[in-house]
Amino acid sequence: xxxxxxxxxxxxxxxGQQVTLRCSPKSGHDTVSWYQQALGQGPQxxxxxxxxxxxxxxxxxxxxxxxxxxxxSSELNVNALLLGDSALYLCASSLGGxxxxxxxxxxxxxxxxx
Amino acid sequence: AQSxxxxxxxxxxxxxxxxxxxxxxxxxxxxxxxxxxxxxxxHLQLLLKYFSGDPxxxxxxxxxxxxxxxxxxxxxxxxxxxxxDTAEYFCAVKMxxxxxxxxxxxxxxxxxxx
Numbered sequence: 617x618x619x620x621x622x623x624x625x626x627x628x629x630x631x632g633q634q635v636t637l638r639c640s641p642k643s644g645h646d647t648v649s650w651y652q653q654a655l656g657q658g659p660q661x662x663x664x665x666x667x668x669x670x671x672x673x674x675x676x677x678x679x680x681x682x683x684x685x686x687x688x689s690s691e692l693n694v695n696a697l698l699l700g701d702s703a704l705y706l707c708a709s710s711l712g713g714x715x716x717x718x719x720x721x722x723x724x725x726x727x728x729x730x
Numbered sequence: 731a732q733s734x735x736x737x738x739x740x741x742x743x744x745x746x747x748x749x750x751x752x753x754x755x756x757x758x759x760x761x762x763x764x765x766x767x768x769x770x771x772x773h774l775q776l777l778l779k780y781f782s783g784d785p786x787x788x789x790x791x792x793x794x795x796x797x798x799x800x801x802x803x804x805x806x807x808x809x810x811x812x813x814x815d816t817a818e819y820f821c822a823v824k825m826x827x828x829x830x831x832x833x834x835x836x837x838x839x840x841x842x843x844x
Contacts, residue, residue: 620773649831658734658820658834659774671829706774708832718764719832721774 620645620722622707628728629697637692637725641709648690649719650682651706659706665690666713694727702729732757734823736835743811743842751806751838753821760826763804765795766834769817777819780804781826791815813844 621640629635641648647666651659661674665684679695688709694701704726708719737752755761765777778789785797795806804821821835 651832651834656836658736658822658836659832661831661833664829664831666829672831674831708774713829718776718779720776721766723773 620707620709620720622705622722622725624725625723626726626728628730630730631697631699633697634693634695635697635727637694637705637707637727639690639692639707639709639722641688641690641707642720645709645711645720646688647710647713647717648684648688649708649710650690650692651708652676653704653706653724655703662692671713697729699729702727732823732825732833734821734833734835736819736821736838738838739836741838741840743840745813745842745844746810747842749806749808749811749815749840751819751821751840753804753806753835755802755804755821755823755833757802757823757825762824762826763795763797764822764824764832765789765793765804765806766820766822767817768820768837774820777806811840811842813842816840816842 623638649664650662653659663673668684681693684690704724706724707722710717710719733756735754763780766774767777780787780797788794820837822832
């Protein structure tokens with residue numbers, strides 16, 4: 617039973633560039649959430665996708681966008697990268713949209729902005 | 731806005747010592763509560779959760795947590811820690827309505843010396 621998988625594991629970009637991160641949810645899960653974890657901080661919620669729609673969004677600018685595909689996988693896109701976007705980006709999957717189900721996390725993508 | 735406070739940022743214990751990590755949240759409505767653990771080099775894993783019912787919940791690896799509604803607290807405990815418990819522990823809260831995000835605390839880094 618595959619857990620949550622994220623790619624790539626590490627990424628180095630420069631300011632102003634754009635990046636796409638990918639996530640495949642745990643088998644059987646249909647809801648994907650994205651979090652940003654800066655060094656020494658807890659994960660901060662970016663947004664959540666269910667049935668290919670963004671259902672809830674955290675306090676992140678429009679430079680952060682996402683997509684969910686019919687197979688429930690998801691992408692996180694960040695445009696016009698800033699130094700402050702350097703962080704670990706976590707994907708979490710769960711079952712049932714708005715139901716209270718625990719989220720399962722992937723290993724994350726470490727994004728470094730030079 | 732919801733917030734989660736973890737009072738201890740770093741805790742150092744000897745093996746067999748007892749552990750209690752504090753977690754307080756700010757939200758007056760019905761919440762779901764979680765403790766996640768991140769072992770070195772691994773992804774966030776669910777340790778235990780509280781949705782409703784008995785406020786004393788038991789999780790994996792001998793951990794337990796007590797929900798005290800009047801104190802808005804969900805403290806994590808373990809009677810006797812092991813070296814393998816060395817990890818970072820995150821408390822998280824989710825409102826129990828609709829599509830809602832997980833709000834994390836800043837984490838507590840636990841070091842258990844053999």
